[in-house]
Each structure stands twice: as structure tokens, then as C-alpha cells.
Amino acid sequence: MATAHQSKQRYLWLLLIYFALVDSLLSLHPCSASIPTSLSSSSASSLSASISPKTSKSKYRLRQVQLIHRHGDRTPITPMKDEDYWYGTLPEKHVLDGIARGTALVRPDEGGGGGAGGHGAAGRGPFGQLTLMGLLQMVRLGEKLREELSHTTTNTESSNDKTDKSSHPGNLKLFTPSKPLHPRRVSVMSTDFPRTIQSVQALLTGLFPDIDDYVSSTDREGDAPIISIDVRNTNSYLIPDPQPRQSPHQLVLEQKLSNRPHLLEREQQLKQVARRITKELEDYLGHGADGISFGIGEEKNATEDGKNLEEIEKTKTKPLAWAQLAEILTCLHSRNRLPPSLTLEDVQTVSNHVAWRWFENLRHPVLAKASMWKFADRILDSMERKVAVECERVECGGDDGKVGELIVRSNVGEEELDMECEEEPMLCIYSAHDSTLIGMLCILQLEQPTQWPEYGSYLKIELIREEIDDHTDSAMATQKVLNHWVRFSLNGEILRSNWMKDENGENAIMVPLEKLKEMIHLEHEMEEELESRGLNLKFRWKKELILENNHAK
Secondary structure (H helix, E strand, O other): OOOHHHHHHHHHHHHHHHHHHHHHHHOOOOOOOOOOOOOEOOOOOOOOOEEOOOOOOOEEEEEEEEEEEEOOOEOOOOOEOOHHHHHOOOOOHHHHHHHHOOEEEEOOOOOOOOOOOOOOOOOOOOOOOEOHHHHHHHHHHHHHHHHHHEOOOOOOOOOOOOOOOOOOOOOOOOEEOOEOOOHHHEEEEEOOOHHHHHHHHHHHHHHOOOHHHHOOOOOHHHOOOOEEEEOOOHHHOOOOOOOOOOOHHHHHHHHHHHOOHHHHHHHHHOHHHHHHHHHHOHHHEOOOHHHOOOOOOOOOOOEEOOEEHHHOOOOOOOOOOHHHHHHHHHHHHHOOOOOOOOOHHHHHHHHHHHHHHHHHHHOOHHHHHHHHHHHHHHHHHHHHHHHHHHHOOOEEOOOOOOOOOEEEEOOOOHHHHHHHOOOOOOEEEEEEOHHHHHHHHHHOOEOEOOOOOOOOOEEEEEEEEEEEEEOOOOOOOEEEEEEEEEEEEEOOEEEOEOOOEEOOOOEOOEEEHHHHHHHHHOOOEEEEEEHHHOEEEEEEOOOEEEEEEOOOO
16 A cells, blocks of 8 residues: 555655766766757747737736656667667666556557557667656656746745736746645646656656655555546647658658758758768667658658659668767767767757758748647647636626626635636646657747757746736725736746737737637648649648649639
8 A cells, every 4th residue: 555655765766766876977968959048039920919918017827837848868769789788778667667656648449559669769679768867857857847836935936926017927836825736737648659658757756756645545555546648649749740740741841841942052061971970870870770760851751753762862871861860979979979980069060950950841830830730729729728717707808898808706716716627737748759849839939949959858838817906896806807828938948939029029928828829720831833744832731732733724
């Protein structure tokens, strides 16, 4: 029978593992490019507008957080020769059993499929797996999020009711003493890869170090799981490059975008670098390394004008795909296992090019929405449901019937309101990949880092309610809800919107929920002439690919 003491022992045991490895970990380099301090932004879209989110007397309440994180440190996806070494970096079974306690996977019904075995980035054997170092990274991230999201006696300087002289909120807390962090207020989804499932289990271990305390006494005998991890069909839309794609036309669009002149020019400039590095890695690569295929625009079975890409260049010096080179080099470099002839500059050159290449393709609005719209729409739907449930406990509409003005009655207790909203989680966690983060940054049109998101990076999407005290009725104090805002941050750094301006003409820090919905659902298209065939190739993310005759009237 599990006890709170046993739960804390499990957590302390994980910490002991961590401290036992500190000396060795300190000698390692981070196994991914770090987030740069400066962020680059692209021009605002046609949806740009001027907004002023706060009046002098209004205040903010954080109502919901959507948190999308990358998994922890992993072994290379590409098979390497020294399998025994890579097996030695993995956590032992009893460690994995420990972090899995209190969780249960929700898979498709029988016959519905599942698992990542069919995806090129799944890995095999010890490859593509979460390492012990990665597991500990995610435990520490869970601890950090517990502190970041919860109002405690040690961080009383920030609260949901804080009103300052600036026009934007500070560090708002999601969980308060009256609404503490609890498993029933959290929902979890993950791609169906072992490394992402184990990563979120480790994160939950740090978020809930005393998880057994939440299990009722009637459930203890069976060690009943209390947190469900939904992996149903998530591999089809939580990543921008599912295999197969959500639409077969996405592959065609990817190749069209990858063959734009400025991309081809840069690829040509770096071609010899890719060939040199591939040659230097030959003695390190295991069986099947050249058969790995994943990444936007790098699918080996993709076609361009009916030609198989593998037929374009059939030479022994053909380099590995950029995504493969980047992931191999970062993992080898972090463990001081690079070939002597390769340098840190080589690692950075490849990593920077892969980041640039993915952003150049995915921030095209047609591809961004073709690949990430379903996930973005799910997040929007969750926020809208949260608002709608709260509306059931408030008076909707002001004297003029203006949409979006809600009156929260003071005689409705916060606890009673929360009971009504219990069916909608306060914290929604999605365990995914670096490509997921990049895809979301692109479809949300946010400031974008110039380098790859490191292991354990997280994108936080906050649903913030702006309200103001209304004392017009002396018999009953009320709060008028002025708007619901959405704010974004990556690893704690606020990301401005590239498509909406604030009152100072700068990219907005927060955007109205309704405006975000409009932008996400906006149609985009890309047209390209195929002169040799007398056709126009037109891509629309809603209507997919359309061929039209140039001479048709």
C-alpha cells in the first residue's frame, strides 16, 4: 500500500540519482543549441491592429495555461555503432517505473493504432530514447513550473490581482491558496513516442513530488493512477511532419518551398560542409543510418514534379540530411565524442542552418497552417471552453449589450465558480518535440529564436482575464470583465506578436482571444506557375492543392 512517506522517498531517490551524477554532468556540454538572448521578428501581417489592453483601474486574472514542452535529452535518432555506450545512458527500468507511478496512458481503442514505430524519428533499440540526464532535466522543469505557476508564501510579490502602473500584467500565478495545484486541475497529452511520454512523467514527478497524497484512501490498494496521459492519434497533429502527413499535398508544398532560390543558394554554399561532415562520421554510423528520414522538406520519398528525390543525386558522397547531421553532432558534442576532425564551429554551423531552414519553410502561412492548424485549433478550443464555462456563472453583456463584457457577481464565491469550471483544466500540458515548438511559433506568428529550442524548452500560452471593479450598484459590488487576452512566452521570455501592434505601434505583448481566433482561421494561398505544363499550382491550407489551366477563363 502506497503512503505519502513512500511517495516522498521516490522523489528523494530521484534527487539522489541526480546528485550522484552531478560531477559527470558538469563536464558535459548542453546537447542542443541554446536559446539566443536576442529575438528576430518578421513583418506584421495584414491583420495588424492597434490595441490598448489595460485601463488605469483594471486588473488581471490568469485563468488557464497551455504549456507545450520539448522532451529531455535523448540519444541520437540515427543508429550509431557503439550501441553499448548509448544503452548505458538510458535510465534503468525501476527508475522509469518510479516516474510512471500515478499515471496511465490513454491509447486508441483496439485496432486504432498507436505508437511511434512508423515515424522516422522514433529510433530503434537505444536510439531516439530519453536518457537519464534527460529524465532529470524534466524533473527539474517540473519543480520550476511548480514554483512558477503557484502562489506560495515564498513568492508573495506576484498575484493574480496585482495592478501596477504598466499597461501589461507581471508574473501572474495560476494556482493560489484557495485554488492550489492539484492533479484534477491538470490535463496531459503527449505524442506517442517513449521519450515524450517518459519526459512528461518525469515533469509530473517534479510538479507533484507528493503525488500519492492526492490518491484517496479507497484507491490506495490498487495504486490507482490519477493522471491520464492522452496519446490518442497525437502523432498525426502534434508535430508538423507526421508520417504520413495530414494531407498528401503537404509534401508537395514542402518541396516547393524548399526549392525557392534563396534556400537553394544557401544549400549550395554549405554543400561541401555537409559532405565533409558526413564523411567524417562514416566510422561512427551504425547499420541503417542512411535510411532515416524525417523533417520538413527532407522526406526521402517526397516528390518534385514526379521525380523521386533519391534519383536526383546518386553518388557516394551524397551527405546525410541536415536534420540528421544536426542531431548526431549535438549528441556527440555534448558527450565529448565528436570525431577529432570536427569542431564546435561545425556543430554550430549545422545547427544554425537547420534552425534557419525550418523557420524559413514553416513560417510560410500556408505550410504553417497545413501542418499545425489542428493543434492550434485544439488549444483555441480549450481556451474558449474555459471562457464559456465561466460565462455560465456571470451575467453576459453590458448595458449596451457589447460582446465580451461580463459581470462577475461578488455574491458568487470564487470556490463556487471554480467548481463550475472544474471540467475545464487550469493547466494543459503537451509533451512533444522541438519541431512542435517551431511549428507553433510559426502558426502563432510570434517572435522566433534564431536557434533550435534546447531540450526541455517550453512554450507557455496564458489565458488572462481583464476586469474592473464596478460599484454602480451599491448593494452588490461586481467586477466587469473587459476582455480575455492571450500572452506567449518561451522559457520564461515574453514573445511579442508579429501580426498585431500595441498602442505604441510595437508588436503586441498580448492579443485578444477573439483576434487570435480570427488569425488562426484566416485562409492563405500560394500560387506558382508551371510554364512547361501551362498550369497554375495553387496551394490553400483549407482546400489543399488546386491545379488550374493558365488559359482557362
